[in-house]
């Protein structure tokens with residue numbers, strides 16, 4: 001496969017005797033933010049873990065910039081992609097700076113400690129998520145939102161070409177949510193391929209270029225936000241009444257949901 005960005009085909013994974021991810025195909029181009037949407041249990045987290053190589057699919061292929069990610073060595077994969085997991089927890093008694101420095105490991109020789117460049121990259125990553133002030137704090141003492149920023153910083157320090165995120169804003173206050181989505185847009189503008197699971201449909205409408213909508217482990221719609229974030233597509237999947245308004249300044253979709 002030779003196209004740029006992420007290309008997954010026929011990805012399937014079963015667990016507990018059930019097909020959880022059912023023949024999923026995804027195309028996520030570089031320079032774009034692709035949103036992964038779908039109701040609870042539709043398979044977003046499972047799919048992200050398969051794409052990241054945390055789990056191995058039972059079937060299908062996952063390629064990035066023409067390289068087969070499923071066959072890539074773990075270190076090569078860690079230099080290519082970073083996954084920001086939902087509610088990732090760390091019980092290690094390490095500081096936030098040390099947690100972010102973990103993101104530098106794929107970039108240095110196995111036995112070497114962090115270099116001055118690694119420390120600078122880690123501090124830059126903490127600054128990018130407005131968490132410099134947390135550098136010396138133990139991660140176990142951080143709030144949910146603070147921890148979420150540190151996990152994102154760890155992924156940024158990894159300097160991935162493919163960034164996969166699982167609901168990266170679910171613990172963040174409104175300002176931090178907006179800052180995170182602005183950061184994702186900036187990373188995409190710098191050429192990173194960004195794929196993020198989201199629950200907030202309006203946030204997806206304001207931030208994403210493309211969206212992939214999952215239901216019961218299958219892709220039920222994929223394409224530009226204006227094609228997918230429409231009542232005819234969303235209502236049967238979420239089983240709510242959907243109205244799509246236009247944001248007065250951005251012109252992008254604002255989605256309101258009411259009980260059907």
Ligand SMILES: Nc1ncnc2c1ncn2[C@@H]1O[C@H](COP(=O)(O)OP(=O)(O)OP(=O)(O)O)[C@@H](O)[C@H]1O
Pocket residue numbers: 015016020038039040041042043044045046047
């Ligand atoms: N290891 C597992 N064993 C059995 N079932 C699993 C396993 N992992 C996930 N599932 C099931 O697969 C389905 C999809 O789960 P997944 O976490 O991928 O959904 P999701 O779309 O991320 O959901 P949410 O929006 O609630 O985070 C769920 O029904 C879940 O219970």
